[in-house]
Amino acid sequence: MAEDEQTSTEPRSFLMCATEVARLLGVEGVAVEQDGRRARHLAHAVRKPLLERASLPEELFAPLMAAAVYDPDPSFCRWFVEPAVYAFGRRRVMAALVDYLRTGTDAKRAGAVRAWYCAHVPLHADRSPAYGPAGVRDPALDESRDIKDAWLEASMRVFAEATDLRMRHRVLLDLPTSRAAYAPRLHQLLESTLASARAHSDPYIRRWAAAADRDAV
Numbered sequence: 001m002a003e004d005e006q007t008s009t010e011p012r013s014f015l016m017c018a019t020e021v022a023r024l025l026g027v028e029g030v031a032v033e034q035d036g037r038r039a040r041h042l043a044h045a046v047r048k049p050l051l052e053r054a055s056l057p058e059e060l061f062a063p064l065m066a067a068a069v070y071d072p073d074p075s076f077c078r079w080f081v082e083p084a085v086y087a088f089g090r091r092r093v094m095a096a097l098v099d100y101l102r103t104g105t106d107a108k109r110a111g112a113v114r115a116w117y118c119a120h121v122p123l124h125a126d127r128s129p130a131y132g133p134a135g136v137r138d139p140a141l142d143e144s145r146d147i148k149d150a151w152l153e154a155s156m157r158v159f160a161e162a163t164d165l166r167m168r169h170r171v172l173l174d175l176p177t178s179r180a181a182y183a184p185r186l187h188q189l190l191e192s193t194l195a196s197a198r199a200h201s202d203p204y205i206r207r208w209a210a211a212a213d214r215d216a217v
Contacts, residue, residue, distance in 0.1 A: 017067035018042035050083035054129040069111035081118035086130040089141030101154045156193045177212040
């Protein structure tokens, strides 16, 4: 079963997002099987058209990102993230996910974490005509070092502020344990995060801190 599908209202929101993406693409007449999983069928129907177009309209960016975040299944949110990366650039996609992580509800933050992994998808000129004219891509579209730093910072701040243990797991346990992965400006925040993680009651969080301490030796 998809993560949190029974306990959250996200599947209904996902349906709204998938419906909006389909509408903007002009995809109609989607067959819905008896299981009633209309959102997933819509997602499947738009997957190919999203990757086949040489460009996507600006008005599609926000709905694509919303669909990626609201998709409750981490196995499938790539269907929305990947075409957005091709058409709008990795930098812009990652920046949007950082915004979700900074200001979203816990459900949206969880969705942003799922989508963040997909935003690192490798790009190939033959995968989508949106890669770039004649297979040439502007590197500025995908320059994201500072955005990745912003993600690390937002993750550590959410860890410090969150009261829900699952949210703390989501934002912390996938963070790098090597200090070299963090920009110098983040070192003070990292040390504060480590101090909190070392003293935490949860063994998985303490284990992350221990791994970081080993990497520092």
